[in-house]
Amino acid sequence: MRILSHEIPSAVGQSVTVAGWVHRRRRLAAVSFLILRDRSGLAQIVVKGSPEQLDELSEETVVQVTGTVAANPQAPGGAEIVDPVIVALTEPAATPPIELWRPTVGAGLPVVLDNAPVALRHPVVRAGWEIAAAALHGFREALSGQDFTEIQTPKIVGTATESGANVFALDYFGGPAYLAQSPQFYKQQMVGVFERVFEVGPVFRAEPHDTVRHLAEYVSLDAEFGFITDHRDVLVMLRSAVAGMLQAVGERAGGALERLGVALPEIPVDVPVVHFSEALKIAGADPDEPDLAPADERAIGEWARREHGSEFVAVEGYPMVKRPFYTHPQPSDPRWSNSFDLLFRGVELVTGGQRLHRYSEYVAALEARGESAEAPAYSSYLQAFKHGMPPHGGFAIGLERFVARLTGAENVREVTLFPRDLHRLTP
């Protein structure tokens, strides 16, 4: 019966079997050390002398080791395996393209990405995804606990979701189709069915720019729910989702945070909120600016930390001209919207808001943008509104961006298993 390396310290004196990858060999004259890596961590195996067998056990070879556990304060976890019988489960592994046993990653990002199937084995490289996986769990748990229903909606769609730009076209049995840029339309329709829905899945953007923030395919964490008063209810729900994600990361990816030297932020129960017009003043920007520049966002982040002791701050009321047609205007002044961005350490993390919910509002909003509610692109979507939809809203979190912000990764590709972009379609 195999045990994991992290269970070794509690088995001192016993005969145990472990299995994993040869992480590193160190051969001395009188004794050799073999460091074994499994999913739980590292284990030290002590081999008398420097037997020929070790020649075959190159780094990354998969082995099974049976031996006796001995206490040793110098070993990982304070125990090691002595008098081992080592059986290779594979042929000797070829030398990896990056040295996986070094504490830090000694290769640049392109080399890491080109060799992802192996580079991800490095404990520091894989840490990003460990955090992502924990965040996914936390997101679903937080929303399931609030009575949300998970949905899975089509990624092949008949028309571009929100605009014709940056959409991937494909051949669908001889006709045109597209990859969904977001589940926005579907999740709104499903509010009419389940009231509260979330979806975790891929979204696709034919993003023609080569930046550290953009991917052609990423994982979107979407939520949408009905019977709200306004976007402030959406912000409260978003806060609880983010809090759930952070909590799950702390509970399930503590080792990954440690390897990356990252401390988890706290999100206050009441996230400070500032109106867009006020935000421009705080940033010292022109009051007619329709959007916040990166420097403005940093200034607002600084303000929130200074005035509210918070690393998170929401900016509400973004100008309607900069928001999609389904955005609900601010009732007191329709130049502004009932939507928000959530900033984390001065950088945008999430966008959310209240949507229109009356059919007549959609007709007017589309007409105002020179489009028709009768267009095939909108007919199924708007059917939901013809037949009664409650006031509702929602948000979308980009998983890779969330993890990059959390870990301080400069490039979102560092925390993506197999990134897709303008220049990269493999591995």
Add this chain to the structure above:
Amino acid sequence: MRILSHEIPSAVGQSVTVAGWVHRRRRLAAVSFLILRDRSGLAQIVVKGSPEQLDELSEETVVQVTGTVAANPQAPGGAEIVDPVIVALTEPAATPPIELWRPTVGAGLPVVLDNAPVALRHPVVRAGWEIAAAALHGFREALSGQDFTEIQTPKIVGTATESGANVFALDYFGGPAYLAQSPQFYKQQMVGVFERVFEVGPVFRAEPHDTVRHLAEYVSLDAEFGFITDHRDVLVMLRSAVAGMLQAVGERAGGALERLGVALPEIPVDVPVVHFSEALKIAGADPDEPDLAPADERAIGEWARREHGSEFVAVEGYPMVKRPFYTHPQPSDPRWSNSFDLLFRGVELVTGGQRLHRYSEYVAALEARGESAEAPAYSSYLQAFKHGMPPHGGFAIGLERFVARLTGAENVREVTLFPRDLHRLTP
């Protein structure tokens, strides 16, 4: 503060507010009834007389109702709301394309699918997806509890996953790319990183046949894990995943099962296993048949019920010629494979098995099929094997097929939110 309709019976004598859709009006001379539907169920609102306001409250109009809860054994849950103040939250809803208030669905499948945004509101239509959502939760919980890491791998790939057939091609920044037919290659690579992984996500098949079982896009529940002895370990893990799915459906979608009149099956702790060669004998089929016909599967299902009292049975050892190149042969006789199908009530539900894990085995397996391990399609995939992979295996469950089998739906489209097939790309 809004309460849900299922909370009404515990609020007798209190003033409450509920909100939802007008499910049905019944107007009599002295009294009218308004049935309100929210995510938790139905509520009865009693209105004195037949006021003009009810003219405006057409079915599916969204309303908020404040009134007093009174006990009434005839009302749903034994209580109703009297002396209501009703506020419409939308314009009067247009008449739905199918009558949502009828206990059974009075429209054929094409009408239901064409009008999915609204038809899914019918309690019987939405029941299929409630079961699916619960199954997703159970799958993830079962595998997370066994130390699996969730992964999300790319759906846009540079080469067709397993074969050139039935693959959707797309324009990727001016070059060719494809939609992933399965995460098979990625999940195997990730065994080298996390040992145990699962993925829930869309897979794409350009399926040119119009059948009740095939979709062009469906949700695949994939698992793969290392350090197994053989495919029997995979079957044990699959059993625990299916048991978790069934348990979650019972716990979280009991109402949906009831609406559909479906009883949950039990999966035995030890699923009966029969070898493919034996299965042919049980079915009375030609011993040289390379596959099981539907009638054979039914016969084996009958046999399992009769001999083992089980609705589930695994057939192991399928001929290697019918399995993909990465399948591990049966060590005692390489004509057979270390793979299996899990049958439920005589129909195939899941395929799984042990994979090859040595690089040299992949080279030989590909050469035997006239392919080269040096081909670009395999280079990243096989990199994982060059650098050490443990004995491993896994399985894939089609979500929609699983739910259809469970509910007895004849057509997998009945339990898919927005099916995609040869003829359907909308809604």
